[in-house]
């Protein structure tokens with residue numbers, strides 16, 4: 001999911017974002033808590049964070065003892081990530097995640113970054129296909145993806161344009177995961193308070209009154225963000 005202008009303008013600097021610790025409506029603590037469901041994930045296991053941005057999740061996972069690689073195609077974000085990581089054992093690489101098969105990992109995380117693999121409704125399915133193609137059966141994925149609560153008022157749909165970034169409902173996101181070779185183990189959603197924190201931090205940073213007003217008028221009621229904890233199902237014959 002990517003909102004219009006979610007990415008800081010070139011030259012403005014990821015490092016100056018400041019007010020919002022992760023670029024997703026679910027706080028880092030809730031992202032990490034979902035992983036507690038996995039009893040067999042152990043320190044030393046390899047984790048790949050796709051579209052890692054400024055690296056908060058990757059760094060937190062390194063602090064838990066995982067062997068973490070964060071990839072992103074934004075060199076400026078990665079410089080901020082490296083700076084924040086200090087001498088921790090976490091690696092960051094600048095690359096287009098969709099340009100080559102993803103390196104295998106015990107856990108792949110992709111939070112708010114499915115637009116790396118497609119646009120509109122294809123973003124989620126493209127991400128699931130890329131993850132499933134590179135991951136062994138039994139490996140895990142944690143996906144953060146937007147959803148909408150139907151119906152979207154026509155005026156808000158017109159405002160958002162063709163690519164809303166919230167293409168499916170929460171249930172449809174789960175079903176899309178399960179139609180793509182994964183089993184969903186757990187799913188949580190951002191609360192209205194978390195959405196408010198996320199959106200107001202965005203307004204403070206960008207000062208986009210039009211976006212704020214449409215959020216207040218419609219978005220607050222219809223937008224959602226889910227975290228989907230998945231396990232790769234065996235492929236036919238494997």
Ligand SMILES: C[S@@+](CC[C@H](N)C(=O)[O-])C[C@H]1O[C@@H](n2cnc3c(N)ncnc32)[C@H](O)[C@@H]1O
Nearest residue numbers: 022023051053072073074096097111112113116
């Ligand atoms: C909304 S941010 C989310 C960042 C981070 N996962 C978080 O939750 O804070 C989306 C990230 O995806 C990255 N991204 C977009 N397209 C990409 C691509 N093709 N390859 C790698 N990274 C990409 C952007 O640079 C950005 O850092």
